[in-house]
Amino acid sequence: xxxxxxxxxxxxxxxxxxxxxxxxxxxxxxxxxxxxxxxxxxxxxxxxxxxxxxxxxxxxxxxxxxxxxxxxxxxxxxxxxxxxxxxxxxxxxxxxxxxxxxxxxxxxxxxxxxxxxxxxxxxxxxxxxxxxxxxxxxxxxxxxxxxxxxxxxxxxxxxxxxxxxxxxxxxxxxxxxxxxxxxxxxxxxxxxxxxxxxxxxxxxxxxxxxxxxxxxxxxxxxxxxxxxxxxxxxxxxxxxxxxxxxxxxxxxxxxxxxxxxxxxxxxxxxxxxxxxxxxxxxxxxxxxxxxxxxxxxxxxxxxxxxxxxxxxxxxxxxxxxxxxxxxxxxxxxxxxxxxxxxxxxxxxxxxxxxxxxxxxxxxxxxxxxxxxxxxxxxxxxxxxxxxxxxxxxxxxxxxxxxxxxxxxxxxxxxxxxxxxxxxxxxxxxxxxxxxxxxxxxxxxxxxxxxxxxxxxxxxxxxxxxxxxxxxxxxxxxxxxxxxxxxxxxxxxxxxxxxxxxxxxxxxxxxxxxxxxxxxxxxxxxxxxxxxxxxxxxxxxxxxxxxxxxxxxxxxxxxxxxxxxxxxxxxxxxxxxxxxxxxxxxxxxxxxxxxxxxxxxxxxxxxxxxxxxxxxxxxxxxxxxxxxxxxxxxxxxxxxxxxxxxxxxxxxxxxxxxxxxxxxxxxxxxxxxxxxxxxxxxxxxxxxxxxxxxxxxxxxxxxxxxxxxxxxxxxxxxxxxxxxx
Numbered sequence: 001x002x003x004x005x006x007x008x009x010x011x012x013x014x015x016x017x018x019x020x021x022x023x024x025x026x027x028x029x030x031x032x033x034x035x036x037x038x039x040x041x042x043x044x045x046x047x048x049x050x051x052x053x054x055x056x057x058x059x060x061x062x063x064x065x066x067x068x069x070x071x072x073x074x075x076x077x078x079x080x081x082x083x084x085x086x087x088x089x090x091x092x093x094x095x096x097x098x099x100x101x102x103x104x105x106x107x108x109x110x111x112x113x114x115x116x117x118x119x120x121x122x123x124x125x126x127x128x129x130x131x132x133x134x135x136x137x138x139x140x141x142x143x144x145x146x147x148x149x150x151x152x153x154x155x156x157x158x159x160x161x162x163x164x165x166x167x168x169x170x171x172x173x174x175x176x177x178x179x180x181x182x183x184x185x186x187x188x189x190x191x192x193x194x195x196x197x198x199x200x201x202x203x204x205x206x207x208x209x210x211x212x213x214x215x216x217x218x219x220x221x222x223x224x225x226x227x228x229x230x231x232x233x234x235x236x237x238x239x240x241x242x243x244x245x246x247x248x249x250x251x252x253x254x255x256x257x258x259x260x261x262x263x264x265x266x267x268x269x270x271x272x273x274x275x276x277x278x279x280x281x282x283x284x285x286x287x288x289x290x291x292x293x294x295x296x297x298x299x300x301x302x303x304x305x306x307x308x309x310x311x312x313x314x315x316x317x318x319x320x321x322x323x324x325x326x327x328x329x330x331x332x333x334x335x336x337x338x339x340x341x342x343x344x345x346x347x348x349x350x351x352x353x354x355x356x357x358x359x360x361x362x363x364x365x366x367x368x369x370x371x372x373x374x375x376x377x378x379x380x381x382x383x384x385x386x387x388x389x390x391x392x393x394x395x396x397x398x399x400x401x402x403x404x405x406x407x408x409x410x411x412x413x414x415x416x417x418x419x420x421x422x423x424x425x426x427x428x429x430x431x432x433x434x435x436x437x438x439x440x441x442x443x444x445x446x447x448x449x450x451x452x453x454x455x456x457x458x459x460x461x462x463x464x465x466x467x468x469x470x471x472x473x474x475x476x477x478x479x480x481x482x483x484x485x486x487x488x489x490x491x492x493x494x495x496x497x498x499x500x501x502x503x504x505x506x507x508x509x510x511x512x513x514x515x516x517x518x519x520x521x522x523x524x525x526x527x528x529x530x531x532x533x534x535x536x537x538x539x540x541x542x543x544x545x546x547x548x549x550x551x552x553x554x555x556x557x558x559x560x561x562x563x564x565x566x567x568x569x570x571x572x573x574x575x576x577x578x579x580x581x582x583x584x585x586x587x588x589x590x591x592x593x594x595x596x597x598x599x600x601x602x603x604x605x606x607x608x609x610x611x612x613x614x615x616x617x618x619x620x621x622x623x624x625x626x627x628x629x630x631x632x633x634x635x636x637x638x639x640x641x642x643x644x645x646x647x648x649x650x651x652x653x654x655x656x657x658x659x660x661x662x663x664x665x666x667x668x669x670x671x672x673x674x675x676x677x678x679x680x681x682x683x684x685x686x687x688x689x690x691x692x693x694x695x696x697x698x699x700x701x702x703x704x705x706x707x708x709x710x711x712x713x714x715x716x717x718x719x720x721x722x723x724x
Contacts, residue, residue, distance in 0.1 A: 019128070020128065021128045021129070022127070022128070024142065024143050024146035027124045027127070027143065027146065028146055028149075028150040030124060031120065031121075031147065031151075032150065034120055035154060039165060039168060039169065042168070042169035042171075043168040043169055045169075046168065048078065049170065049416060050170075052075070052420070053416070053417060056068055056420045056469050057419075057420065057468075057469070059469070060468055066422075066676055066677055067422075067469040067677065068420060068422035068469040068470075068677025068678045068713075069422070069676060069677035069678070069713060070678075070714075079678070079707045079714050082707075083701060083707040083708070086698075086701065086714075086715065086716075086717065087701050087702055087706075088108055089107060089109025089112070090107055090108075090109065090694055090697060090698045091107065091108045091698050092105050092106060092107045092108065092691065092694065092695065093105050107694070110178065113179065113182075114182045114186070117182070117186050118186050118189075121147060121151070121186055121190055124143075124147050125143060125144045125147050125190070125193070126140065129143065131197075134204070137197045137198075137200060137201040138198075138201050140197050141194055141197040141201065144190060144193055144194035144197065145194050145266075145270075146270065147190060148190040148194055149266060149270050149273040149274070150273055151183065151186070151187045151190065152187075152259075152262070152273050152274060152276070153273065153276040153277045153280060154183055155180060155183050155187060155277065156277035156280045157277075158176050158177075158179055158183060159173075159177075159180045159281075160173060160280065160284035161173050161284060161288055162284050162288055162291075163284075164280070166414075172413045172414040173412060174355075174413065175414075181235055184228075184231065185232055187228070188228050188229065188232045191224070191225055191228060192225070195221070195222070195225055198218075217265060220261050220264045220265040221261075221265040224258055224261035224262045224265055227257050227261060228258055231251065231254050231255065234247060234250060234254070235247070235251065243375075243376070244376070245352055245376055245377075259274055259277065259278060262274055288409065291409070292407065292408075292409045295332050295333050295408055295409070296310070296311070296312060296332065296408060298311055301332050309405075310405030310406065311332075311405075312328055312331070312332060312405065312406050312407070312408060313328070313403040313404065313405060313406070314326050314328050314343075314345065314405075314406040315328075315329075315402075315403045316384050316385035316388060316402065316404070317385055317389070318382065318385035318386045318388075318389050319370070319486070320481075320484065320486065321480070321481065321483065321484050322373040322382060323370055323371065323373070323382075323431070323484075323487060324370070324371045324373060324378070324381045324382045324385045325368065325369070325370055325371075325385075325487075326343070326356070326368070326369040326370075326371060326381065327366055327367070327368050327369075328367040328368075328408075329365070329366050330365065331366060331367040331408070333367075333408060333410070334362060334411075335358055335362065335367075335410075335411040336362075336411070336442075337358075337361050337439045337441070337442035338357075338413055338439050338720075339357075339358055339410065339412060339413040339414075340355050340356055340357045340410065340411065340412055340413050341355070341356065341358060341367075341410030341412070342408070342409040342410055342412075343355075343356050343369065343406055343407075343408060344406060344407040344408075344409070345377075345381070345404050345405070347404045347405065348380045348384055348404060349376065349377030349381070352376065352377045353407075353409065354371075354377050354378065355412070356369040357369070357413075357434040357435050358411065358434075358438065359434040359437065359438060359488075360438065361438050361441050361442050361445060367408075370431060370434045370487055384402070384404070388402035415439075415682070415718050416680075416716065416718070418439055418442070418443060418682070419442075419443055419446050419468045419469060419470050420469050420470075420678075421469065421470060421677070421680040422469060422470065422471055422472070422675050422676050422677030422678060422679060422713070423470070423471065423472040423473075423474070423671050423672070423674065423675040423676075423677075423679040423680070424440075424443065424470055424472070424473045424474070424679070424682070425474045425476075425667070425668055425671045425679065425680065425682070426440055426473070426474065426475045426476065426682050426683075427476040427477075427478075427662070427667075427682070427683045427685070427693055428476070428478070428683070428684045428685050429477075429479075429684075429685025429686055429689045430478070430480065430484070430685060430686070432683075432684035432685035432686075432689075432720070433477050433487065433488055434684075435684035435720050436475065436477070436682060436684055437475075437491055437492070439682060440473055440475050440495060440511070441491060441495060443470050443473055444473075444495050444499065444511065446468045446470075447468060447498075447502055447507070448502070450468055469677065470509075471508065471509055471510065472509070472510045472511075472512075472671070472674065472675070473510070473511045474511075474512050474671045475511065475513040475514070476513075476514050476516065476662050476664075477514070477515050477516070478516040478518060478661065478662055478685070478689070479515065479516070479517055479518070480517070480519040482517055482657075485515060492513060493652055495511060495513075496511070496652045496655065499511045499654075500654075511654070512654070512656075513654060513655045514655075514656045514657075514658060514662070514667075515655060515657050515658070516595070516658050516660060516661060517657065517658065517659050518660065518661055593660040593661065594660065594661045594662075594663050595658055595660045595661065595662060595663060596663055596666060597666070598656065598658065598662075598666075601660070602656055664683075664689075664692055664693045664696045665696035668681060668693070668696050668697065668700055669700055672700060672704065672712070672715065676713070677713055678713050678716060679713060679714070679715050679716070680715075680716045680717075680718065681693065681697050681715060681716070681717050681718070682717075682718045682719075682720075683719050683720070684720040685721070687721050690719045690720075693717075693719070694717065694719060700715070
């Protein structure tokens with residue numbers, strides 16, 4: 001039986017191969033039975049998590065002292081199962097390549113899911129068939145084609161923004177995106193095997209060239225394989241990093257071409273497996289279009305204010321470190337902390353929609369994004385903000401004059417509500433704070449709301465708040481320079497003030513913050529400046545040294561902030577290890593020492609040193625409010641180094657400032673040791689930070705024997721990386 005016979009309706013779907021060999025149609029049903037069972041199990045877990053959340057909130061409302069601690073038989077059993085499953089699925093092995101290059105393998109959970117999909121497909125392809133029997137090669141080729149076509153709907157279901165699988169399992173689309181790519185790679189392997197068996201079968205008669213040049217079905221199938229090969233290659237991380245806009249456009253076009261080629265290749269009885277993914281894709285696009293229209297059209301949404309085709313107006317503000325703050329007053333949508341939206345600004349980046357994490361909470365009454373300038377649309381946003389702030393204006397609000405119309409889509413993103421956990425550990429690197437800061441502020445906002453309700457109903461507060469089980473929040477933020485602290489200065493200091501107020505009223509809660517500064521900007525031969533805002537207290541420690549080429553002084557002068565410049569150059573021996581010092585690009589002085597004990601580091605006078613052409617740097621102590629500048633020159637030999645002095649850039653002692661890198665494992669351990677119930681660990685930052693925190697959670701869970709008779713409570717882990 002040739003492929004032309006198959007196309008004419010004599011496919012193998014209804015055929016019996018004898019000897020108890022199931023038909024390909026039956027095997028297609030078996031594939032989806034297994035996939036449906038897996039989705040069903042994930043749905044049950046999602047429902048249980050929602051019930052658990054409501055139970056904890058109810059317990060907190062009844063003023064239970066330990067609402068986040070499982071005590072009944074079922075919650076305790078499930079907590080043990082969760083602890084074991086988390087240790088297994090979060091685990092990964094660091095693989096050392098060469099001497100210094102270290103690459104962390106995917107987590108065991110992800111590897112297991114991909115392996116299960118691959119094993120399932122291969123078993124269905126070869127069940128009761130013998131690949132070594134050349135007379136069965138044609139039968140195997142047919143069956144693999146049937147199994148390959150059955151995988152198409154799953155790939156599209158995993159790719160949708162309004163994700164059906166995510167809705168059942170409580171997972172957002174970006175957390176399923178990796179699985180979408182790997183299922184596609186399994187499909188590529190499947191169709192490659194499908195094509196290979198046909199080729200080896202034809203090769204016996206030297207028939208491959210004839211089929212490729214004369215048979216249309218073979219030509220269409222080979223064209224579909226070539227398109228899929230390009231799709232798999234172009235979805236690799238280096239290609240996506242090179243140009244994400246190009247990737248998105250070509251990915252949609254080639255996917256449509258692939259489905260069209262497959263549809264022409266398959267017989268009529270199998271075309272349903274093509275029309276199903278087409279229907280899912282159209283359904284997802286239709287839902288997204290309707291939701292976007294509802295958000296952005298004033299007639300449909302009463303929250304949408306303004307006039308014109310694009311009523312939402314965004315203001316762009318240039319910040320240090322290549323960051324742009326985008327603000328939308330009176331937003332036309334509601335959101336939860338930790339979510340993101342797709343923002344489109346055709347005036348600056350036509351036909352581009354970029355996902356940005358929402359850096360504000362609903363109580364702020366505005367949408368705020370902090371966007372790192374890289375390339376494409378984000379670079380245009382930054383240039384527009386720079387240009388608008390540098391232009392002189394006679395009267396009026398400059399930011400309003402340069403506001404641009406934007407279209408919003410979303411919000412997207414899901415995370416288990418953190419207010420259900422007894423202790424919350426938040427760690428971020430750089431711009432990852434746009435994810436963790438709103439989560440912390442959301443917990444504090446919940447505390448404030450419940451405190452006010454409790455005051456109305458009771459004169460004395462409870463141990464925990466009604467509707468909030470969280471007692472303790474630990475916030476860690478690693479940044480390269482002290483000026484980056486200004487991104488969230490006001491928000492972090494507001495949190496400190498709110499917690500002070502609540503503690504003064506008798507509430508038993510605690511928020512601890514630590515800012516780790518790893519690099520200070522140094523420019524040889526230029527004036528070294530540090531920008532500060534009043535009130536300002538000075539103490540010994542680490543100083544930020546900013547290159548004058550950054551030219552960010554004008555912005556701070558507009559805000560009426562005082563600019564203080566402090567440098568100290570001393571001659572000393574190079575007694576620091578290589579891990580505690582180093583020189584980055586553009587003369588950056590990096591303090592790479594890992595702080596094992598935060599308390600000891602804060603009380604110690606030991607300085608972090610580096611040696612980056614400091615003989616060219618002029619130490620200056622200068623205040624913008626003073627009309628005179630004092631310049632001090634110190635001769636330095638080749639062995640001199642910059643002794644970094646700590647400028648207390650926050651007047652709040654609750655915000656600790658340290659020079660160096662955090663050690664997540666030690667910090668997480670202290671959080672877990674004081675926890676009275678289940679804890680949450682949330683990380684957002686570069687992949688190296690995410691891997692380190694994940695491995696720390698796994699090690700501590702095993703070390704403490706969580707929910708295994710020791711009394712140690714569970715650890716929920718959530719990771720957000722800069723790329724997905």
